[in-house]
Amino acid sequence: MDLGIRGRKAIVCASSQGLGKGCARALAEAGVSVVINGRNRPLLDETAAELRQATGVEVIAVVADLSTHEGQKALLAACPEPDILVNNNGGPPFRDFRELDRQALLAGVTMNMVTPIELIQKVIEPMKTRQFGRIVNITSVSVKMPLAGLDLSSGARAGLTAFLAGVARSVACKNVTINNLLPGSFDTARLRGGFAMAAKRTGMAESAIEQRSREAIPAKRFGNPAEFGHACAFLCSVHAGYITGQNILLDGGSYPAAF
């Protein structure tokens, strides 16, 4: 399917690997020039080279911590008026909620709620003027389903979701859409890091933890970043202009509810 977005410009936050990279790649394959981002320069440069070689589109690599104002400025300097914004960031570490002091709480909220809102504030007016804008926020299945040890992540992302529910309706008439993609378990460095930590905590073998997690998913497999990216690219396409304010689960059936 031609997504109808060839020649458009996107900022894809936190995209040197994992789900963000999957989104950047799928957009680049659709002919969108992309700004990609991460804090680790060698990894980011490697990803930029890979995307350029695979797709031939312009790929700009911005090394920056996107949770800081300087990082956001650097991203927007590389692409002041994106047609597409994919909000993504690292997630807070697994932790018992009693261990989170105020600084840790505020850092988590800054990362997963305040930062995406700040970026949306900065890009949305030109999108409205051009009557085309696509904003996709990578949140988590934990917005709908509690996950032990990820309470801060769940709370901050649920806050983002509620905040944007009204904003999405206020810009829909300008062909600007805002949607959230809710990943379940995708095979990325973050997922593997979680297995390693669980192995340390419980004394179980990492492979056993991985197998147990996989078996718990109705699809009996982890998702892969490429399929996540294609779902994101569809939401950014011309065909998805009537989809807005939605929370779309990509979890192989893990969320156990009819609605």
Ligand SMILES: NC(=O)c1ccc[n+]([C@@H]2O[C@H](COP(=O)([O-])OP(=O)(O)OC[C@H]3O[C@@H](n4cnc5c(N)ncnc54)[C@H](OP(=O)(O)O)[C@@H]3O)[C@@H](O)[C@H]2O)c1
């Ligand atoms: N994978 C899953 O199954 C899953 C499930 C639910 C939710 N999620 C959420 O989805 C998001 C992406 O997860 P993932 O699995 O793709 O993680 P990942 O493989 O660890 O990749 C994270 C990416 O974000 C970048 N990054 C992290 N902090 C950053 C910052 N402050 N500024 C700029 N870039 C930053 C990393 O690069 P640098 O480290 O070099 O900066 C890397 O490119 C996370 O918020 C995660 O909690 C993932």
